[in-house]
Amino acid sequence: MGAEILGGLALGVLLVAPPFLPSYFLEILISVMLFGYLGAAWNILGGYAGQFSFGHAAYFGIGAYTSTLLFLNLGVTPWLGMLAGGALAVVFGLFAGYLSFRYGLRGPYFSLVTLAFAEMLRVVAVNTKAVGSSLGLVIPNREPAPANFIFAGKLPYYYVILAMTLGAVWITRALSRSKLGYSLLAIRENEDAAEAAGVDALGMKLRAMAISSFLTALGGTFYAQYFAYIDPTITFGPSVSIQGLLQAIVGGAGTVLGPVIGAFVLTPVSELSRAAIRGRAGVDVMLYGVVLILVISFLPQGIMGWTRKRR
Amino acid sequence: MSLLEIDSVTKRFGGLTAVSRFSLGVEAGEIVGLIGPNGAGKTTVFHLLSGFHAPSDGAIRFKGVSVVGAKPHEICRRGLARTFQIVQPFVNLTALENVMVGAFNRTDDLAAARRRAVEMLEFVGLGARRDVPARALTLSDRKRLEMARGLATRPELLLLDEVMAGLNPTEIEAIIGLIRRIHAEGVTLLIIEHVMRAIMALSQRIVVLHHGEKIAEGRPDDVAHDARVIEAYLGASA
Numbered sequence: 001m002g003a004e005i006l007g008g009l010a011l012g013v014l015l016v017a018p019p020f021l022p023s024y025f026l027e028i029l030i031s032v033m034l035f036g037y038l039g040a041a042w043n044i045l046g047g048y049a050g051q052f053s054f055g056h057a058a059y060f061g062i063g064a065y066t067s068t069l070l071f072l073n074l075g076v077t078p079w080l081g082m083l084a085g086g087a088l089a090v091v092f093g094l095f096a097g098y099l100s101f102r103y104g105l106r107g108p109y110f111s112l113v114t115l116a117f118a119e120m121l122r123v124v125a126v127n128t129k130a131v132g133s134s135l136g137l138v139i140p141n142r143e144p145a146p147a148n149f150i151f152a153g154k155l156p157y158y159y160v161i162l163a164m165t166l167g168a169v170w171i172t173r174a175l176s177r178s179k180l181g182y183s184l185l186a187i188r189e190n191e192d193a194a195e196a197a198g199v200d201a202l203g204m205k206l207r208a209m210a211i212s213s214f215l216t217a218l219g220g221t222f223y224a225q226y227f228a229y230i231d232p233t234i235t236f237g238p239s240v241s242i243q244g245l246l247q248a249i250v251g252g253a254g255t256v257l258g259p260v261i262g263a264f265v266l267t268p269v270s271e272l273s274r275a276a277i278r279g280r281a282g283v284d285v286m287l288y289g290v291v292l293i294l295v296i297s298f299l300p301q302g303i304m305g306w307t308r309k310r311r
Numbered sequence: 312m313s314l315l316e317i318d319s320v321t322k323r324f325g326g327l328t329a330v331s332r333f334s335l336g337v338e339a340g341e342i343v344g345l346i347g348p349n350g351a352g353k354t355t356v357f358h359l360l361s362g363f364h365a366p367s368d369g370a371i372r373f374k375g376v377s378v379v380g381a382k383p384h385e386i387c388r389r390g391l392a393r394t395f396q397i398v399q400p401f402v403n404l405t406a407l408e409n410v411m412v413g414a415f416n417r418t419d420d421l422a423a424a425r426r427r428a429v430e431m432l433e434f435v436g437l438g439a440r441r442d443v444p445a446r447a448l449t450l451s452d453r454k455r456l457e458m459a460r461g462l463a464t465r466p467e468l469l470l471l472d473e474v475m476a477g478l479n480p481t482e483i484e485a486i487i488g489l490i491r492r493i494h495a496e497g498v499t500l501l502i503i504e505h506v507m508r509a510i511m512a513l514s515q516r517i518v519v520l521h522h523g524e525k526i527a528e529g530r531p532d533d534v535a536h537d538a539r540v541i542e543a544y545l546g547a548s549a
Contacts, residue, residue: 185404
């Protein structure tokens, strides 16, 4: 009960406070939400099903490039483009997932294959003129046009990513109370025992992959519209993949709220260390790394695991 | 038609023949014991029946339909469940969640799966431990959990792989009682067991495997006095 009141309060603050925040804090909050969203998307495959993807940048990039290319070349609104990107990401995800799962790639081998798929797409993007090569793509006209996912100021973007994050959390909550959710946890724990108990491991993992890649692609479109610029390294590079999984692992993989909680802890740490240590490039990243090592050493189940233990 | 028909099944791993031309029929409502010295191929037979291995040769039919080439979850859905010799609970899930995974085999509804799981936990005597993570259960309780998870899938045939190994005499008595109650519920049982007293008391029929071959089959008393069986267990000079 206490947790519900706390959650309600937090949601109230997230809804009401942002218009009164200075621009700098609003930007940080948007980052928190985007990373929390990507973490929640990764969590469905990585946290629940235990399939540690190191290559979710593939879906993020597919989303970003699909909606942007459709908008720039055909004038399709990114609101529709993002669904097209999501669909394409699902197709790619199912292809990569089927190949990996069908041939029994588990654990680190699965991680490496997903990383390879994302890198493959990055190299393709770098070498394809039609998608802007390594220069990337710019969305030039920034006249506010809500119908085209272009807003005046940052506040509307905040509410969009807040809604997306709440949606991802809601989906995760529904998943955690469904046959699919229980099946995924069983697969994560012990795939053979899950199969023996009647769990269609391949089918369930592919379902998790489809949901996870779809949501991640929507995040890619949001990124493209918010920053109005994408390039192969930003969207298909390993750092996107790592950001997603970090939020989930630090916050608590395989929990409903873990990834969002993780983002609320990690993003400010990253921002603060960057602000505190100016002029010495890389030191802030080292500090960030130390925080990560501490969290993973002392809270192997993430922050959510820690709160559960104390209950 | 027998519930389970194993027809001259052979399983080779490279040069090793683990099971050789093994045949067995199990009728609905029976309790059949599968015994034999270590390495006789008993667990391999279970792996073959439950879809974890494919036979090199021969046929296996459950309810008249071949299970060769079917995946473990498909076989489970057809009504053939198993436990593992080395218990394999989902250690980070609670006892209830463990059994719910099995219950979801017959329903998509959370509340129905929960009800079924609670019922099965009560049945095996783990009702009070339902919210305990499986990793915190004793070996005896883990074996019960394994049986509850199998039962939650509503099997017609349940394969029990050494559910008494490592337990003390009191726990063994309790498991024997539990197996009788499972049988009374109408579940057919094929049991691998090294605890002779238990398997002799439970089984209507016993099959003896040695070096992958069936060397004896019959009523417990007859099998216990079979010269080849005594030789297999005690060595050639006995």
